[in-house]
Amino acid sequence: MKQPLAFRMRPETLDEVIGQQHLIGPGQVIRRCIEQGRLFSMIFYGPPGTGKTTLASVLANELHLPYRLFNAVTGNKKELDTIFEEAKFYDGLVLIIDEVHRLNKDKQDLLLPHVENGRIILIGATTSNPTMAINPAIRSRCHLFAIKPLETADIIAALNRAAASEKGLNGQVQLDPKAAELIAGYCGGDIRYALNVLELCAIASDEPVISTELVQQYVQRPVRGIDKDGDGHYDAVSAFQKAIRGSDVDASLYYLARLIQAGDMDSIERRLLVIAYEDIGLGNPAAVARTISAIDAAKRVGFPEGMIPLGVAVIDLALSPKSKSGELAIQAAMAEAEASDPPVPAYLRFTPVGMKEEDKYPYDRPDLWHKIQYLPDAIRTKRFYQPQATSAYEKQLAANYESLKRYARSKNLAELKRGK
Structure with missing residues (x-):
């Protein structure tokens, strides 16, 4: 054979x-x-x-x-x-x-x-x-x-070489330049697949020239460098998040489309939720909530219609104000928690033992809650949240944050209760 x-x-x-x-x-x-x-x-x-x-x-x-x-x-x-x-x-x-x-x-x-x-x-x-x-x-x-996928020009050169070579088709059929471009576009940089298509078309052809119509007849879908478990899938996921973060709505939709082609709703759901909270976050909390609704709608209707709410969510996120302040704040807090373990102040503990009533946490005094020191003494001056003024919403949060800093938080609850 x-x-x-x-x-x-x-x-x-x-x-x-x-x-x-x-x-x-x-x-x-x-x-x-x-x-x-x-x-x-x-x-x-x-x-x-x-x-x-x-x-x-x-x-x-x-x-x-x-x-x-x-x-x-x-x-x-x-x-x-x-x-x-x-x-x-x-x-x-x-x-x-x-x-x-x-x-x-x-x-x-x-x-x-x-x-x-x-x-x-x-x-x-x-x-x-x-x-x-x-x-x-x-x-x-x-x-x-x-080893990189071959460029379109490289694939076309390989096809023409195979059509003419004595080891290949030996000039028995000619390859229409448009047909060569079509095969190169279909193969996704995979030269083996391109040559397999050429060979199939040469066998099937009754004409001396392989046409674009013949290629379209025997090749229904392009080869994709992406599947649920391959590296191409993770590359697309990575590019998806970076495109949304960079506010490139067209690239964001393109990488969403590639992920939809892989049929992996679980990865799309997980990545969109991470993007919404990590990259948009407090810049547009309403968009975060809308993303959750869009994912729910997509899962209810399934593919192919599920791509519509997902596409809406991606456009919303890509063009939304961005703020990583929430993600950066919890990362900073996690780093501090790993580096130190000071004791929780006695008046904040679940069951404070041996404390005078005047030194206990004042559940009935909401007017004092914003004046109490909550961090342990060893890290009482630490600041984890750094506002990013990318939206009106976070500007308001930042203003509240700054106004609260005017209060010198105290651990002397007795004095606070006496109004000193």
Whole structure:
């Protein structure tokens, strides 16, 4: 059976690799490795179909080093032992591990000594964030390099090369430039997916030219670099909050749309609530309340209609006055609580023992409550809330705060009661 087009078109030399100029361009680190004949253990991380494993094998080929492929999910310890024995006969054996973040502890324990002494040069490939997904023992022995999604121009170049190459379609069909642009737009930077689409269209075509209509017929949805559990999802969540914080309503709606496509209402609900209280907060408390109502409405009706109240809430939050004073205040209070633990003043305790009646908290004197010292003596001058005058509401809170500071709070309740 004929091998898939994407497999046949895999680069064999560094000059055949498309994209990743930040690593393989003139003067960049991977090209310098080739030029200087040196290689070290590394991990390539990035979205699927961006050439991580391919680049690893190209490196080994360019340096004329033997290499072996190992899958961290399906491979077993017996396979690793065989590779380690084989490595004894070489001056450095390259071990390319796909899904390296899935390497369990037993396999790591076998691998680490060989990486440490240089007998094995490890090149790992993963779609996960290595700082979070890769075991520190592996990570500390490897250099980390990001493999980026290919640009549209790179994808189009790869498609045209595959259509013309003897290893590819060998010129049997032509690719309409508009069709190439359409495939590149659909694939989301995934060159493997783009080549798979090209091959499918070439098989299905009765015409000498692959048209945009044919591409649209066989590819219904673009590939998205986002799913509920992948790093792309968390990147979108991060961008979502930053866009709202930066008052970019269009970007905020775009990232909301990407999260809705993932169908993860739980993450949308949690993030919107955090954004509302952390970034808008006292700048517009009414918008915070409206966000809660919008989330409730979205959950009641479900998707797709649920996107409407969510979109309204996002517009409201993005264009609202912002204030992080509430979040910063509780963070400051938490830091103080972790750093010190002074006793609660006796007159504030739940059951004060042995106190004179005149020294007890005056439940029946609301006229005195704002004059009482509530913080323990050791931190009585601490200030956690710093108003941000971004809205009329918080300006009023700040004015109240300043007016209350005029009172010298006292712990001598007897004197307060006597009006001294």
